[in-house]
Amino acid sequence: MTASNVPTDTAGDAALTEAQLAVLVDRFYDRVRVHPTLGPVFNAAIDDWPGHKALLVSFWSSVALGTRSYRGNPMAKHRGLPIHAAHFEQWLDLWQATASELLPAVQAERMVGHATRIGRSLRYGVGIGERTRGLGLPLVDVS
Numbered sequence: 001m002t003a004s005n006v007p008t009d010t011a012g013d014a015a016l017t018e019a020q021l022a023v024l025v026d027r028f029y030d031r032v033r034v035h036p037t038l039g040p041v042f043n044a045a046i047d048d049w050p051g052h053k054a055l056l057v058s059f060w061s062s063v064a065l066g067t068r069s070y071r072g073n074p075m076a077k078h079r080g081l082p083i084h085a086a087h088f089e090q091w092l093d094l095w096q097a098t099a100s101e102l103l104p105a106v107q108a109e110r111m112v113g114h115a116t117r118i119g120r121s122l123r124y125g126v127g128i129g130e131r132t133r134g135l136g137l138p139l140v141d142v143s
């Protein structure tokens with residue numbers, strides 16, 4: 001299904017469709033590829049962009065639509081990548097901007113909510129969660 005077939009529901013109360021997710025993923029990763037700091041990380045890891053996009057559509061349709069089509073281990077995939085906390089913020093900013101442009105506000109908000117939660121877990125998983133900023137207590141660090 002092409003972008004022109006995607007139903008436009010400006011009220012935002014219709015159910016999100018896999019076609020909408022496919023357009024979101026397509027536009028998002030086109031932007032990621034040319035992003036000054038995200039691009040180099042992704043372009044070094046991904047050779048097959050159509051394959052990556054198809055995988056991510058199945059991931060997001062499993063998350064947002066409950067299709068259970070995705071099989072994989074995102075945590076393991078992100079470990080070992082040269083990712084910093086700033087990458088997660090930039091990733092989320094771009095996701096939010098792209099979702100807001102393409103989806104009705106309610107759906108965009110929902111997709112940003114999913115990504116924020118998953119992103120937080122991934123950050124912990126790759127060892128750059130909030131806790132790595134320290135405990136925030138007035139203790140002397142003897143490590």
Ligand code: HEM
Nearest residue numbers: 038041042045059072073074077083087088091115118119
């Ligand atoms: C909310 C934030 C994020 C989500 C939900 C997310 C989700 C995913 C998913 C589902 C995959 C596919 C895993 C698989 O192969 O089964 C993936 C792969 C990947 N992600 Fe993320 N990701 C996020 C943030 C980031 C960030 C910040 C970066 C780096 C700047 C990043 C870089 C990559 C790369 C390079 C791959 C491909 C890895 C490979 O195939 O070897 N991701 N991501």
